Amino acid sequence: MGNQFNHEYDVIVVGAGIVGLAAALAFAKQELSVALIEAHKPSAQFPLLDEAIDAKVVAITRASENFFSYLGVWQDIKASRYSPYHHMCVWDSVMDGIIHFSAMDFFEDNLGYIIEQKVILAALLTGLQKQSSVHYFWGEYLADFSFQNGSQITLTNGTKLKAKLVIGADGAKSTLRKLCHIDSAYIDYQQVAIVATLQSEKSHTKTAYQRFAQDGPLALLPLSDENLSSLVWTTTPEKANELMQVTKNEFGLALTRECDAILGNLTLMSKPLMFPLSSHHAKSYVTEGCVLVGDAAHTIHPLAGLGVNLGLLDVATLVEMLALKSDTVQKRETHLKHYERQRKTHNQLMIWAMSAFKQGFGSQNALVAYLRNLGLGWVDKHFSLKQFFAKMAMGTLGPIPQCAKKNIQRTDSVKKNAII
């Protein structure tokens, strides 16, 4: 009887979102054979890189910038539309507490980047197309997974594939996680994020603004045009539904009021999109022959813009720990457990930190509001505390693998010397 498997690979990556594409590229660069499975066809997964700005943007940290450089795609991202932000301004809607962060204060060129998702997806796909060891399965769904002398998967069209390892990068509702019977701790934030592109009367001066209100944080993220920003407005599902019904003018007026007209009058430039917010954290990231990365393993409240950055750190850590070519099966399992320990601890701390922020800033209790206001003023006056929060936003807190580290150690030592 012939081999029942249509193909055999070193690695199968399920999901071609930002995290899955980064994983496929990172392993292909190690000269491993990779199969990439994606439910969408390329035309749906990769919107045209035309003039139209993608309303879905992500804040990219220094660690992710370094990892994109390691993958050889950062130049392409820079050559397209991207916006470094130099300042951050966070304030409270109830009291007058405010914090300002400036890249200069931390001897950095910028605090991070706001980048359209479609720009990142296109750069990663271009990087992948330069690799000859990647086999694509577009428009195909993962249907089954088993482990017997290697990882075996079946697609919904009946194709069977085999590999040393299957990487689940198939998002928050991961099919692979379910097929591997991995439970997940789930929190429904009972909030919705409204996302859109905005035009502002005043220049954003490369500043990311975040206003904390009782029903959720509202962020205005600077885009490459000084009068365009991206909106992430977190609010209750009821208020979000009302906002989705109003006219473009009424939406602009409500939004301008909501963010204290910090950028003058705001005008909607795209159709607003709604995302219900929840967080989950997989009880384990690894089972025999399978490992989870990105949103398949964890999702986090978008208030600090960390979700995809944590996913990229998962991939960078995994790539650095595994030596798929030379590892024995036993050694691979040890490395995978090590990966799980390191990334789970870091991701859990970030999920807790974001939940605590959400609780603290969402409280209507007058005493909590008073303490929150004191806290913002206190942090603003204390450099080491500000540095801690700036590092969290820049993604340089916690264990960072070497391939995402370029420049971080250097700027840290510059900072230490400057402070002494």
Ligand SMILES: Cc1cc2nc3c(=O)[nH]c(=O)nc-3n(C[C@H](O)[C@H](O)[C@H](O)COP(=O)(O)OP(=O)(O)OC[C@H]3O[C@@H](n4cnc5c(N)ncnc54)[C@H](O)[C@@H]3O)c2cc1C
């Ligand atoms: C409003 C909002 C704002 C955000 N802002 C930021 C930010 O500023 N910074 C940040 O870092 N993060 C941010 N995030 C989080 C970020 O968007 C996610 O963490 C990130 O997109 C997850 O990427 P991923 O590749 O892990 O998963 P996904 O992007 O969900 O990709 C999963 C892929 O797997 C495919 N797939 C699913 N099931 C199957 C299957 N059975 N077979 C084959 N393919 C399958 C899907 O089609 C999809 O392409 C934000 C999130 C929201 C909601």
